Amino acid sequence: MTALFQTYARWDIEPKKAEGAWMTSTEGKKYLDFTSGIGVLNVGHQHPAVKKAVKEQLDSFWHVSNLFKSSGQERVARLLADKTGLSRVFFANSGAEANEAAIKLARKATGRSKIITCTQSFHGRTFATMGATGQDKVKQGFGPMLSSFEYVPFNDVNAIKKAVDTQTAAVMLEIVQGEGGIYVVQQEYLDTIQTICRETGALLIIDEIQTGIGRTGQAFAFQHFQVKPDIVTLAKGLGNGLPIGAMLGSEALADYFGPGSHGSTFGGNPVSVAAAEAVLQIVFEEQFLQKVSEKSAYLFEKLHTAFKESNEVQEIRGIGLMVGIECTSEVSGYVKELQNVGILVLNAGPKVIRLLPPLTAEFTEIDLAVEKISEILKIKETV
Numbered sequence: 290m291t292a293l294f295q296t297y298a299r300w301d302i303e304p305k306k307a308e309g310a311w312m313t314s315t316e317g318k319k320y321l322d323f324t325s326g327i328g329v330l331n332v333g334h335q336h337p338a339v340k341k342a343v344k345e346q347l348d349s350f351w352h353v354s355n356l357f358k359s360s361g362q363e364r365v366a367r368l369l370a371d372k373t374g375l376s377r378v379f380f381a382n383s384g385a386e387a388n389e390a391a392i393k394l395a396r397k398a399t400g401r402s403k404i405i406t407c408t409q410s411f412h413g414r415t416f417a418t419m420g421a422t423g424q425d426k427v428k429q430g431f432g433p434m435l436s437s438f439e440y441v442p443f444n445d446v447n448a449i450k451k452a453v454d455t456q457t458a459a460v461m462l463e464i465v466q467g468e469g470g471i472y473v474v475q476q477e478y479l480d481t482i483q484t485i486c487r488e489t490g491a492l493l494i495i496d497e498i499q500t501g502i503g504r505t506g507q508a509f510a511f512q513h514f515q516v517k518p519d520i521v522t523l524a525k526g527l528g529n530g531l532p533i534g535a536m537l538g539s540e541a542l543a544d545y546f547g548p549g550s551h552g553s554t555f556g557g558n559p560v561s562v563a564a565a566e567a568v569l570q571i572v573f574e575e576q577f578l579q580k581v582s583e584k585s586a587y588l589f590e591k592l593h594t595a596f597k598e599s600n601e602v603q604e605i606r607g608i609g610l611m612v613g614i615e616c617t618s619e620v621s622g623y624v625k626e627l628q629n630v631g632i633l634v635l636n637a638g639p640k641v642i643r644l645l646p647p648l649t650a651e652f653t654e655i656d657l658a659v660e661k662i663s664e665i666l667k668i669k670e671t672v
């Protein structure tokens with residue numbers, strides 16, 4: 290009998306040791322990890338610089354509370370602010386909490402409560418962020434949601450024009466829908482959102498929890514597009530496995546989050562902040578991001594070649610190292626079979642295989658993953 294609530298459909302694998310893109314199970318089986326802890330370990334398992342920063346912080350102190358000054362938080366906030374042009378940062382512990390902060394700030398700053406999000410979006414599992422999420426399966430059984438959310442189809446220009454009005458506090462969306470199936474936003478859609486937000490005074494919140502921190506080959510996915518968000522939320526890759534989330538906002542919003550307005554006991558924990566600082570020093574390097582784009586081009590090219598003639602693969606989508614392979618059939622069997630041959634991948638909805646390799650993965654590791662995926666999907670590479 291388990292003492293755990295069975296909230297996760299867990300795999301039959303228990304990790305014992307992991308390094309870089311590789312994990313060894315307690316049974317001694319080696320796996321190439323193209324899940325990165327669901328887009329978290331962007332610089333790989335046990336990155337030496339992150340480990341060093343965490344160890345050094347542990348040797349100094351590991352918690353004091355936000356009643357004290359924190360030069361670590363100041364430095365990480367400065368790195369994030371300089372890279373986004375959003376000059377204020379609030380630290381939380383998770384993605385859902387970062388989005389909670391965004392929702393609270395948008396409501397307070399505008400004095401309005403309606404927030405428009407997209408169908409198939411994912412924004413978290415707290416009451417507000419579950420309400421923001423545009424997927425019914427996340428909400429089943431929990432009774433009435435926070436009533437302030439309305440949903441529009443992703444990339445539907447006319448629907449967003451109709452939905453946003455002078456009662457709207459914010460529009461909230463992902464640049465690439467992660468959990469929803471790896472769907473990439475279109476520039477025209479962002480243009481429409483920007484215009485309608487400007488006309489109505491609504492704010493634009495971009496959820497970069499999965500897409501941020503170099504995942505797409507830019508520091509933040511919105512930087513692939515012409516768009517200027519008022520608020521950006523982060524978590525997953527920020528601490529490379531140490532729990533930390535962040536909400537970034539424009540200077541115009543600063544006064545609405547003053548003393549006593551919001552907070553978190555653990556938010557901006559010194560150990561997580563030390564990890565985040567080490568992560569950002571690596572990931573924000575132009576050469577590092579350039580390399581991610583090269584690996585991405587290589588991975589997409591290999592996948593397109595492998596599945597050119599395939600009836601099973603319908604579409605290959607994504608940006609950077611956030612990749613979806615849409616199949617004709619359900620993919621849960623493939624995910625299991627890939628585990629058997631030593632490759633860990635995710636799904637995104639029932640029919641999409643999702644690849645989120647560490648951004649530090651080698652070209653040879655990409656080769657291996659594509660080789661095994663094409664074998665399992667029964668396609669012979671036409672080399």
Ligand SMILES: *Cc1c(COP(=O)(O)O)cnc(C)c1O
Binds near residue numbers: 383384388413496498
């Ligand atoms: C994972 C995720 C969240 C929720 O993050 P948690 O840390 O699990 O609360 C929110 N938005 C997006 C886009 C995500 O991918």
